[in-house]
Amino acid sequence: MDVLRRYTLAFALMALSLPAVSYGASAGIAAAWGVGIAMLFVGGLVPPAVRFAAADPDAI
Amino acid sequence: MYALLPVSPLYAGLALVPLALLLFTLVVLRWRAHEAASVGMFAAAAVALAAYGLSPEALSVASGKGVWDAVFVLYVIVPALVFYHVIERADGFEALRTRITAFTENELFLVLAFGWVFVSFMQSISGFGTPIVVVAPLLLALGVKPVYSVAIPLVGHAWANTFGTLGVAWLALVQVVEMQSVAATALALGVLLWIPNLVGGLSIAWLYGRWEAVRYAFPMVAVVSLIHGGGQLAAVTVIPPEFANFFAASVGLLALAPLAAWSRYATPTDAIERRPVMAESIAATDADGSSPTAVADGGTATAADAADPADDGLMSLPMAALPFVALAAAAFVTAVVTPLSDALGSIQVGLSFPEIATSFGVVTEATAPYSPFSPLTHPGTFLLLSALVAFVVYRRKGHYEAATARADEPREAFSRTVLATAIPASIAVVSFLVMAKVMDHSGQVLVLAESAANVATPATYGFFSPLIGSLGAFMTSSNTASNILFGGLQQQTAAQLGGLSEPLILAGQSAGGAIGNAISPGNVILGTTAAGIVGREGDVLRVTIPWVALVGALVGLVIVALNAAGLLGVA
Structure with missing residues (x-):
């Protein structure tokens, strides 16, 4: 998977966390907001991980 | 305000950790924004959970709001990239430079x-970083190095923030605090905002060619600053303040014609030997003797005095200016035609979030919908509309075919070009705004602001007032949001300390918020995105942070001096 695809996946996870958190927190469904915050943080971990793991992080 | 708020050096130090880590990774380690922002986001979350009593559910709510806030910025970034590439692929920027x-x-x-006059005009009618997005590629086309093509408009537009965008940040301040005197506060702001305007013009000249350039540009800077700063100051006393910046910035733009005709500026000068911001200076000093038009620090640029490429087939100046005229017209018409803006603004979308509270009693009320988004009055729509107009016209006139024929090598697919820049920038914006919202909802921002207020005395608080405003702008990438966040706190602190002019302190808050826009991550990322140097945000900040520190200190000293002299109303 190239760097752009990894970043795109990271951004998609961050974006999709929004409805999960809003719905889960408003409706009191812990599983929903829990999944939402997990998606956000997994997405947030990708850029530092790419920095250290990718052969060429600049090759977008 | 918050009886349980842990205002102490320990908690203030903990609240500084996310900011310190962010700046360290960005500026010292030179990580790219999307990498450094993640570090800041995780640090803010860890401090909020471990020390500030924010529950995981409350953390998810604060984070969700941060992601939502990012929508407002992302809907400028992606349209701005489309706008840029629609023009660039028709050689529009090359035509602008040549003409x-x-x-x-x-x-x-x-x-x-x-970098100073046009970007201020753009700020007077638009906002959300649009002026930076528009001007950075223009400076790049003139041959300015990419990092400076972002830093210069950041410095040049800062003064225009409070009364710019037809006074949004000013109106927000008026809305959130009950002022002793609206007129005196507007007047004080007019005085204080003249400082970043004048220093901004001089600083851009200094960046260009150090003191030789400052001496050379001084007459122009003095004339324009008199129009900008003096005009805005005069305008707030006679017309509604929300139009003061538009008036001053428009007159400043018109003044360029006679200034360009003045023999001093009508032709190139040899009075300035060192030109560190210009691309060809790199080649001139490079040991490896690289080509004069190569840009060592990313992006593409063509030096203004380098050998001109063949310009046969390049579009005319009016044609090249068409997208910018369309953008300005769309922004202006929707801003001043109230029934139209009301109708377009009636279409809103938003998500709901429940009330959350920390164990220290910092409560954030439920909102449904939270910060509704009006896509049709957002600058992103104006950018897309302008890009569409340009695309249709350029295609009909055959400029894309002509540009393709001139190109040395085949171009990458449009969507891939846009995504390769937009995705990393988007990750950075989301992470920054999640970090800011978590720090805000957990009480970290309040502790920082109250700590600054606590260490001040009535004699010195005026110095800290713009610092707090700048912190708000850095956290939120918005003068308006800074005023909403800290306007009440500044007013309350000034009243508690006593002997302080409320108009001056509120003006210091908003002026600080305006200046802080030059270092706000959102604006910096917008600029690096437009200039094609995503990942070089730390280099931009190395230029703008010292400027913000200098101008913030100057504004603070003026507030202290004016307060001591009893000018502009002592409470």
């Missing part, structure tokens, strides 16, 4: 004209 330099090839004049 404009036909009027005057005086580089310093052009850098000031775009």
